[in-house]
Amino acid sequence: MMKSTPFLRHALCLSVLSALAVSVPVFGNDSSAQDALPSLTIDLKNVTVSGLSSGGYMATQFQLAHSDWVKGVGVIAGGPYFCAQGDITTALAQCVNKVEGEINLEALNEKAKQYETEGKIASLSNMKDAKVWLFHGTQDTRVIAPVSDLLFEQYKLWTDTQNITYINDKPMAHLFPTKNNGVNCMKSESPFIGNCDYDAAGAMLSHLVEDVSTPDESLSGQIHSIDQQKIAGGDAKTLASEGFVYVPESCAQGEPCRAHISFHGCNQYADAVGDAYTTQTGLNEWADDNNIVVLYPQTKKSLFMPLNPQGCWDWWGYASGDYANRDGAQINAVKQLLFSLNSAPSLNKSNGSNND
Template sequence: MMNAITRCVTKAAAGIALALSATTVVNASTQPVPPLNLDTDTITVSGLSSGGYMANQFHMAYSDWVKGAGIIAAGPYYCGQNDITTALSQCVNKMDSPVNLDTLSAKAKDWAQRGKIAPLENLKDSKVWLLHGTADTRVMSDVSDLLHTQYTMLVPETQVTYVNDKPFAHVFPTLDNGGSCTTSESPFIGACEYDAAGEMLNFMYDSLTAPDDTLSGNVYSFRQAELAGDNAKTLGELGFVYVPKNCEAGSDGSDGANASAGENTNGNACQVHVSFHGCNQYADAVDDAYVTGTGLNRWADDNSMVVIYPQTKKSMFMPLNPQGCWDWWGYTSEDYATRDGQQIQAVKSMIEGLSGKGIE
């Protein structure tokens, strides 16, 4: 029986994985994360593939807190339905039978009524940016179309944009960083002459400043379990955070970094964006390809924004996760897509810990 389960989950993970090659460790500062001056009243999230599913789950769980989501190549909330077979047969590169959005919506409504996710009416205040490339064969367009349909049932149509006419493969599109844009190859960061990071952030935030060619800040590492405890047991040892210089507590921003996006009721406090990598895109597998290569840091640096990059890890034991995917089908528990989910709780604790204060 165990061998059958192992074969099933391994096959499923391979079907949803980003098959990236292993390299070394992220080139992060050797210094501890400095005290940060953050505004955590609202945050935004993004992700690619399994990270896109996770960004959606985090958004739905905390739509009273998360006010923007940028999702590349993922499907509707609770598509996997706590079943790896369903996830593989309906939610990635094929749809053996139609996905019933009414069933998924009913589950979301039930969880909202029970307090397991935020009330769905909070979503009317969100902005959602979605992308699916026409050359993407890893996640079929029908799957991403369903995510768009689901969001437009919950979010005003003017607050949702769906980019689905670009000839991109299963990659995070950038202006000029990464490999081929039209083939799904390592590192699955594509030089597409298209700034997905800028497009999504400009949709979610008002009046961003165009970035320059220099970065004022640093990538820092932190021990995820120190902030998240047992909820981090399916995650990697280290997470990463990009910190612009003027987001360090006590900085006056005199280095010239623009603070327009972070200026709010908390003075010069910086905004928080959380970005989730895809399967096999965790740092132990791909070095800094995701942490430094998407273009998010470039925009964050000139707009007073800290970017948190939580990390998964692979596991060859139960819970089996050989490709280091985020849990969007239930390998941690049946609560994986709710506020009770281990990984969702872990990431929430990371944000709280890095900000130095709790979230009410």
């Protein structure tokens, strides 16, 4: 496919982002605890990740990059790995609300193999035992079913089918389904969290993490803010100043805890929806009673190059040519954010030595 000119890329970028989500007003975010992050002991060898829409694409990218220690992934309304192939025109034509022509899944898988050979992602053999949870609502027109179906087909090539759950029969729009939070489940509108009488967070974590307990209605922990720019430096230049972390009281008191990374979708970054994504998905409730620290990294919008007016995660190459592998700026930044949470340097060093 012919590569687009800078002007055309600018226009097409706006179009593909609009396909994923609509513009939303800006709200302040004052929900984070401003006290220092408590000392944490986190198992960095059994991390799980998840995301919605652009965050779903990023969850897959991050998991493949580090599948030696990211053991499970949940994707709501995402498509196959490397679908955009580093080109916004391809992203627009095949990876969101339409599929023009045929997506060459074999070529996408070959790219993953190439990255594996080059040491840019972890060994694909790790994927065999990974836990995978996929979701696509039947009323989702922003990322259509054939796109999500191809992600399912892709994972089946890498992962034992008994480890994969694909929920695709729920009448829900393009949003994060919850039991009773958010907007009308049939409408894809800000903050893209749906009152659907369906606990997606619970269904997902119950599949990804062994022996989780159903939570009660109270929360013991707090949401803390972290300085993404200070922690990740140049790798965080397309991220917001602040990211957020939910820390259960048990973890704050020193109990060993697991980690989960949750990637928001387009127009779900904190400057757009306040604390909605960090408080309303249901992830914190499950994390609270199961010793799981939840990292909520944050993007930011940009009206200049690299263009990202709706604060999406990079799944087509706006931030880095290596956006889908370990050398990608955002993937590197989020890894640094995660490792910075752990107060046991020896664990960070031991784990990191397998991934650099």
